[in-house]
Amino acid sequence: MFNTDVCRYHYINLNDLPEDIQAIITEVQEKTGFIPNVFLTLARRPDEFRAFFDYYQAIMNREANLSLAExxxxxxxxxxxxxxxxxxxxxxxxxxxxxxxxxxxxQISINHNHSAITQRQKSILDFSMKLCRTPEQINEEDYNHLYKQGLDDEDIWDISSVCAFFGLSNRMAIISAMQPNPEFYTMGR
Structure with missing residues (x-):
């Protein structure tokens, strides 16, 4: 059923989706107790859903010098x-x-400069915000600042991949008027 309070686009019935996508969504539902709206929104285009979540897994679950928290x-x-x-x-x-x-x-969503984070994490977020807002202004000084925090070019690639991927994700969530599931607001509080 189409619900504009949740998303601009209608959801496809879970049983009407390809089996591999049903399995992914069911696994998430079993783990979290609900189906995040992003899954239901993107499932309307199965090939894009697969590509999106494959890339998400590749960048977010990659063993790297960056922690999942970072x-x-x-x-x-x-x-x-x-x-x-x-x-x-x-x-x-x-x-x-x-x-x-x-x-x-x-704290981070409002202003990471006033957050209880390490200097390394501040440097990561400074670079990410510059890449997000003014990518044409990235220069060698930005790289050198990250190097001073013990980060290398592979780490910078990881930072940039996360930033770029979520630029796409943000825009798709915005144009679809995707709303967060109520469960997210209280998780971890």
Missing amino acids: KEMIVVATSSANGCQYCVVAHGAVLRIITKQPILSD
């Missing part, structure tokens, strides 16, 4: 800059759960 910080900060309520709320919940810090994601 990646989620990038998501929250840049999604806030892009005005994406869905991603700020949903990934803010994930960040709260990972860090066990119930207010950190709220």
Whole structure:
């Protein structure tokens, strides 16, 4: 049933989706107790759904020098800059759960410069915000600042991948008027 309170586009019945997508959604539902609206929104185009979630898994679950918490910080900060309520709320919940810090994601979504984070994390978010807002201004000084924090070119690629992917995700959430599931608001609090 189409519900404009949740999304601009109608959802496809779970049973009408390809089996592989049904399996992914059912697994998430069993793990979380609900189906995040992003799954139902993107499932309307199965090939794009697969590509989206494959790339999400590739960048977010990749063994790297960046922690999952640092990646989620990038998501929250840049999604806030892009005005994406869905991603700020949903990934803010994930960040709260990972860090066990119930207010950190709220701080980062408002202004990471006033958050209780390390200098390394501040540097990661400074770079991410510059890439998000003014990518044409990235220069060698930005890289050198990250190098001073012990980050290397592979880490910078990871930071950039998360930032770029969620630029896409933010825009799709915004144009679809995707709303965060109510469950996200209280998770990890």
